[in-house]
Amino acid sequence: IFFLSVIQSLAVEIKGEVINLEGKPVVEAVVLHRQSGNKTLTDEKGLFALTVPDEEKIRLEFIHPAYIEQEIVLTSRQLSRKVIVKLIPYIMQREEIIVTALRYPESSASVPAAETVILKETLEEKMSSNITESLSNIPGVSNIGAGGFSLVPNIRGLARGRVLIMIDNARVTSDRRTGPNASFVDPKNIERIEVLRSPSSVFYGSDAIGGVIHILTKKPSMQERFRGKINAKYGSINQEKGLGFSLEGSKKNAGFLLSFQGNDAGNYSSPSGEVLQSQFTQGSLFAKVSYIKEKREIHLSFLGSRGYDIGKANQDSLTKPTWYPKENQNLLQVHWHERGLGKGGELTLQAYFNPHFLETIKENKEDSLTTEESYSKTQSLDYGFHLSYGKKIGKHLRLKGGADFYGRSSVKVYNVDKSFDSDANITAVLEQWPFADGKRKDVGFFFSLDYSGVKNLDLVSGIRWDSLLMEALPGGAASSEKRRYYAWTGFLGCSAKLSEQIVIFGNLSRAYRAASLNEMFYTGITGRGFINANPDLSPEESFNLDAGLKLIFKRFFAGIYSFYYEIDDLIERYRIDPDERIYAYGNVNRGQISGYELEIEYYPFPGWKIFGNFFSFRGKSKTTQNALNDIPPSRLFMGTRLWIERFSFEINTTLQQEKKRPGPAEIVIPGYGAVNIKASYLYNSSFRIYLVLSNLLNKNYLARPDPDSV
Structure with missing residues (x-):
């Protein structure tokens, strides 16, 4: 008896749960303590209990044929708490991915629109410096800009304020002429990115005419423990050095997360030499405090970002360098989500x-001496509020209604031009205020319906009314100029399950976009040259058709999508003086954009994936038949990935067709091909190594038809 009691005292029982990336239980996963040989299987709820010898550190392995093997190390302090292990699947079943594209969570298989979800595990592997890099190589998404850190996402040929970027439902606004890119958000602070490639004005208001990129930041894991994480990276192409750390902890229903990330990079190297003005330095502080219960969630977060010396790469950076000396962002948000109000009702409140x-600086140089310098500073206070109530009536009907308010105030722009002599003495100074006291007020009311009462059908519809007010005091004017718009938008979509594996969907919608304050009132320098404002720009209004087919099998997924958009009063940018890079805005009577996308994932067996996607778009003015700006050339992306226990290896290639019909502010570019390699090794849950080799063949190419592209 004495012998048995000693043996029992040297053993410890570990209890825990094994889940997938969506929080669902992983059934029949092997939990192995290799040193003793003890093992068990998780039950139908993903739970397990395993008795192992009591040691200072206990190493457990989690093995399942559909998931990447994972190993964790537990200390004596952690044994008293429930262990939660999250496994990464080889095969991401599309019906298991939950998205919030239409303002409430539902399976991606039933969403009647084209969408893509990028999880934090994918973001970690890519080691991207910003959001635009993270979105590369997904169906229908390209980027615009000359090059460097400030490229902007382009969805189906629509960018420049036509793609709404949100951070936890808060709008991101940029005073760059190419539009917002949320480059101040470090990918390491992101839980997931949802990309909706369909017009969405009925759900989000103006600026969602081309789709939505929704960035969802990380939350505390609420595992009642304190933990930290350190990450570091180095890039040889531009000597990029990244370093960051994060801390999180929780007790009962309250938790916190704190993260600091910093990146510094010099000019990057291309096969043809150094690319001037492609450097950047950026740091961010992200903090979130959460209170989470079964029927209540409250989140208070702050994202502060500081960017310094962000280069704007151009063809003539040697003689006309342009850069952003400082960029400052301070996003404060509060979210309150209440469940169980009125028998299944949910109330959402948000404010941000x-x-x-x-700041922007552009110089003119002669024989390495600065002869002219132009400086511009744009500043603003952006804010917004959201209130909505949703309720499920019976088993098949869900209703949701609410109101949005988005505002900008105290928007002002200051410009100063200086001239210098050969001894660097200032010879002339010209100060200007292109506009001041800028204001924008968007008020919207929306109502949506989701009905699934017909077998194998899911019907989604919505309607929205918006009122928009734009106001600014142009430089030299005696009084402010005001523009007021009213807009109705609507959406009607349906997804149908033809079988358990085949889903078709279609939708038609009306969307709109009002011209920005900068497009109407800002005249002055930009990252690419000089722009002339046009206060008489009309709002864009569009009619949109979207359809698709999804094939969802256990080891095979394919999606085929097509779309047709007609946009009245499409706002285009024209290059009116190529030598001096001077641009102006104007309305196109009616723009037409159409195209199709394909994507495929095939797993011959667990541990081996073959993947790819392709898109081809066309865009023209229906009046003149001239090509539109920002329509990307056709592109094929494909590759394969192999997992061997904890090691993975991927090779992929991008093939882009030549651009034969450039828009009014673009140039013809040849096609190109590029090959990349990725590898990773997951030593355990606490230590991971990633490697990315880009442009393996060291080819020089132009990816964008921008005349200043590098």
């Missing part, structure tokens, strides 16, 4: 504030 500014 973001005072921010951006």
Whole structure:
């Protein structure tokens, strides 16, 4: 008896749960303590209990044929708490991915629109410096800009304020002429990115005419423990050095997360030499405090970002360098989500504030001496509120209604031009205020319906009314100029299950976009040259058709999508003086954009994936038949990936067709091909190594038809 009691005292029981990336239980996963040989299987709820020898550190392995093997190390302090292990699947079943594209969570298989979800595990592997890099190589998404850190996402040929970027439902606004890119958000602070490639004005208001990129930041894991994480990276192409750390902890229903990330990079190298003005330095502080119960969630977060010396790469950076000396963002948010109000009702409240500014400098040089310098500073306070109530009636009907408010205030722009002599003495100074006291007020009311009462059908519809007010005091004017718009938008979509594996969907919608304050009132320098404002721009209004087919099998997924958009009063940018890079805005009577996308994932067996996607778009003015700006050339992306226990290896290639019909502010570019390699090794849950080799063949190419592209 004495012998048995000693043996029992040297053993410990570990209890825990094994889940997948969506929080669902992983059934019949092997939990192995290799040193003793003890093992068990998880039950139908993903739970397990395993008795192992009591040691200072206990190493457990989690093995399942559909998931990447994972190993964790537990200390004596952690044994008293429930262990939660999250496994990464080889095969991501599309019906298991939950998205919030239409303002409430549902399976991606039933969403009647084209969408893509990028999880944090994918973001970690890519080691991207910003959001635009993270979105590369997904169906229908390209980027615009000359090059460097400030490229902007482009969805189906629509960018420049036509793609709404949100951070936890807060709008991101940029005073760059190419539009917002949320480059101040470090990918390491992101839980997932949802990309909706369909017009969404009925759900989000103006600026969602081309789709939505929704960035969802990380939350505390609420595992009642304190933990930290350190990450570091180095990039040889531009000597990029990244370093960051994060801390999180929780007790009962309250938790916190704190993260600091910093990146510094010099000019990057291309096969043809150094690319000037492609450097950047950026740091961010992200903090979130959460209170989570079964029927209540409250989140208070702050994202502060500081960017310094962000280069704007151009063809003539040697003689006309342009860069952003400072970019400052301060996004404060509060979210309150209440469940169980009125027998299944849910109430959502949100408010956010973001005072921010951006500085731009452009120089003219002769024989390495600065002869002229132009400086611009744009600053603004952006804020917004959201209130909505949703309720499920019976088993098949879900209703949701609410109101949005988005505002900008105290928007002002200051410009100063200086001239210098050969001894660097200032010979002339010209100060200007292109506009001041800028304001924008968007008020919207929306109502949506989701009905699934007909077998194998899911019907979604919505309607929205918006009122928009734009106001600014142009430089030299005696009084402010005001523009007021009213807009109705609607959406009707349906997804149908033809079988358990085949889903078709279609939708038609009306969307709109009002011209921005900068497009109407800002005249001055930009990252690419000089722009002339046009206060008489009309709002864009569009009619949209979207359809698709999804094939969802256990080891095979394919999606085929097509779309047709007609946009009245499409706002285009024209290059009116190529030598001096001077641009102006104007309305196109009616723009037409159409195209199709394909994507495929095939797993011959667990541990081996073959993947790819392709898109081809066309865009023209229906009046003149001239090509539109920002329509990307056709592109094929494909590759394969192999997992061997904890090691993975991927090779992929991008093939882009030549651009034969450039828009009014573009150039013809040849096609190109590029090959990349990725590898990773998951030593355990606490230590991971990633490697990315880009442009393996060291080819020089132009990816964008921008005349200043590098």
